[in-house]
Amino acid sequence: MSADCLFRPLASNPHTVQIEFEGTSLSVPGDVSLAAALLASGIRHTRESAVNGRPGAPYCMMGVCFECLVEVDGHANVQACLVPVRPGLRVRRQRGAADLALREVCADE
Amino acid sequence: MSNAAIDLIIIGAGPAGMGAALEARAHGMSVAVLDKQASPGGQIYRQVLEADARRRAVLGDDYNVGAKLAADFLQCGARYLPNAAIWQVTPQRQVHYLIEGRAEVLQARHLLIATGAFERPMPIPGWTVPGVMTAGAGQILLKSAALVPACPLVLAGCGPLLYLLAVQYLRAGIAIEALVDTSKRGDLLRAWRMAPAALRGWRDLLKGLGLLAELKRAGIRHVRGACNLEVEGTDRARALVFDSEGQRQRIPAELILLHQGVVPNTQISWSLRLEHNWSEQQLCWVARRDAWGETSVPGIFIAGDSGAIGGAGVARLEGRLAALAMAGQSAQARPVQQALHRARAARPLLDALYRAPPGHRIPADDVTVCRCEEVSAGDIRRYVDLGCLGPNQTKAFGRCGMGPCQGRQCGLSVTEIIAGHRQVTPAEVGYYRIRSPLKPITLAQLAGETLPVEEPS
Numbered sequence: 001m002s003a004d005c006l007f008r009p010l011a012s013n014p015h016t017v018q019i020e021f022e023g024t025s026l027s028v029p030g031d032v033s034l035a036a037a038l039l040a041s042g043i044r045h046t047r048e049s050a051v052n053g054r055p056g057a058p059y060c061m062m063g064v065c066f067e068c069l070v071e072v073d074g075h076a077n078v079q080a081c082l083v084p085v086r087p088g089l090r091v092r093r094q095r096g097a098a099d100l101a102l103r104e105v106c107a108d109e
Numbered sequence: 110m111s112n113a114a115i116d117l118i119i120i121g122a123g124p125a126g127m128g129a130a131l132e133a134r135a136h137g138m139s140v141a142v143l144d145k146q147a148s149p150g151g152q153i154y155r156q157v158l159e160a161d162a163r164r165r166a167v168l169g170d171d172y173n174v175g176a177k178l179a180a181d182f183l184q185c186g187a188r189y190l191p192n193a194a195i196w197q198v199t200p201q202r203q204v205h206y207l208i209e210g211r212a213e214v215l216q217a218r219h220l221l222i223a224t225g226a227f228e229r230p231m232p233i234p235g236w237t238v239p240g241v242m243t244a245g246a247g248q249i250l251l252k253s254a255a256l257v258p259a260c261p262l263v264l265a266g267c268g269p270l271l272y273l274l275a276v277q278y279l280r281a282g283i284a285i286e287a288l289v290d291t292s293k294r295g296d297l298l299r300a301w302r303m304a305p306a307a308l309r310g311w312r313d314l315l316k317g318l319g320l321l322a323e324l325k326r327a328g329i330r331h332v333r334g335a336c337n338l339e340v341e342g343t344d345r346a347r348a349l350v351f352d353s354e355g356q357r358q359r360i361p362a363e364l365i366l367l368h369q370g371v372v373p374n375t376q377i378s379w380s381l382r383l384e385h386n387w388s389e390q391q392l393c394w395v396a397r398r399d400a401w402g403e404t405s406v407p408g409i410f411i412a413g414d415s416g417a418i419g420g421a422g423v424a425r426l427e428g429r430l431a432a433l434a435m436a437g438q439s440a441q442a443r444p445v446q447q448a449l450h451r452a453r454a455a456r457p458l459l460d461a462l463y464r465a466p467p468g469h470r471i472p473a474d475d476v477t478v479c480r481c482e483e484v485s486a487g488d489i490r491r492y493v494d495l496g497c498l499g500p501n502q503t504k505a506f507g508r509c510g511m512g513p514c515q516g517r518q519c520g521l522s523v524t525e526i527i528a529g530h531r532q533v534t535p536a537e538v539g540y541y542r543i544r545s546p547l548k549p550i551t552l553a554q555l556a557g558e559t560l561p562v563e564e565p566s
Contacts, residue, residue, distance in 0.1 A: 032254035057239035061246035
């Protein structure tokens with residue numbers, strides 16, 4: 001985990017899992033929400049505003065502010081503070097509004 | 110899952126919801142409790158059943174008392190639906206929700222909204238910069254993920270949660286650069302004179318004083334009477350800047366946790382078109398309720414902080430009281446009513462003491478108010494100059510409140526900014542018209558919803 005983190009685990013030997021963030025492999029604490037995992041792994045911003053590109057990051061951690069929106073395994077606009085982190089998640093920053101190409105992803109299911 | 114109507118559906122498994130469920134089950138009602146979290150407790154007792162000894166020691170007794178309540182709740186025979194995202198509630202008491210990606214509906218004879226509170230927005234310059242979070246978020250990370258700050262940290266604003274979090278971080282051995290407090294040293298005495306009846310709530314007040322004493326003993330830098338707070342930095346937070354004792358001061362920090370009290374989560378009550386009043390005491394909207402918690406729609410009750418801010422003790426009692434009324438057992442309510450009277454005693458004093466300052470609720474023109482659609486206070490004032498009368502119209506003028514958070518983060522600020530600029534009361538300005546879906550739902554999920562068999566009565 002990067003030395004540049006905003007948060008760190010209270011425990012000295014936390015359980016970690018591997019996820020992919022923006023195409024790069026990342027070791028993050030397990031058993032926590034995706035937003036918490038990213039905050040403890042040096043990820044400073046998790047979305048870019050649909051209006052002006054402003055970088056946004058988890059703010060309330062309780063599902064109210066929608067600042068932590070990310071794309072998870074191709075699903076847009078997921079609230080990272082409300083989903084548990086799981087090994088192998090492919091996570092990208094939510095950039096702008098949800099991409100309409102997502103329809104194909106949904107149709108595949 | 111059976112689709113027969115349930116005697117009581119409770120939304121929220123915090124102290125109010127759990128208190129109501131236990132009471133209703135004791136009187137033989139069938140109960141379903143839906144909650145967005147994975148385990149019971151609400152925000153105050155979040156993951157209390159999973160916390161290890163280290164976390165319990167850091168979080169303290171007021172957190173740990175939730176363990177018995179949560180354990181009793183899980184045993185009480187209520188149908189408990191965790192991880193449920195409620196996207197619609199109807200006046201006919203149907204509750205529509207997503208669970209494990211599926212859309213389901215339940216029909217209730219009585220409905221209790223116990224959705225608690227969230228933190229009052231604190232729109233200061235720079236509050237949208239990464240590295241700025243709420244104190245509640247810091248505490249949630251501690252409770253639910255055992256994560257603590259790993260970089261220079263400043264806590265700023267006012268209110269009991271700010272002091273409590275500071276003490277919890279101290280117990281965890283976390284360094285705090287400063288606690289920048291917008292309340293002043295003499296405020297307690299002044300507030301006390303305004304609300305002498307609060308003496309009956311002395312236990313709550315002593316707890317608060319104890320927290321302050323613990324901070325003082327630890328030698329935390331505690332700035333009092335700070336105003337004009339501002340976060341420095343664009344891509345990330347660099348420092349908190351503020352005025353104190355006639356001077357502009359700057360404290361470098363990468364993590365800035367803001368807090369200025371909590372406000373009722375009124376999203377569901379507004380979506381139901383329940384009658385709401387503007388509370389000048391708590392500077393927020395409160396749904397109109399009778400002494401039992403019943404709203405302007407018969408059969409729909411609200412208990413706990415989602416009705417008006419009272420704290421966990423009040424919430425649990427209000428939940429019990431509402432359940433007694435719904436179970437037709439109001440004759441047994443006297444002890445609960447007496448306990449409620451005591452538990453509420455300190456509230457007027459706390460409200461006066463930690464009143465969020467006007468400058469941090471009604472910001473200057475250049476401050477972003479609607480974070481989702483990037484609308485500033487100045488934009489809203491311009492809309493008013495062009496004839497915009499209330500929050501709902503700001504949507505048409507500039508999409509304010511139309512982003513994914515649906516006004517949760519800007520609603521109160523927008524009401525107060527418009528009221529200030531029009532020089533009328535917040536009550537006259539009103540609030541957003543909140544509509545379902547209250548949570549994002551796909552058309553595929555909507556199309557797959559299973560409808561209840563029974564027609565609503």
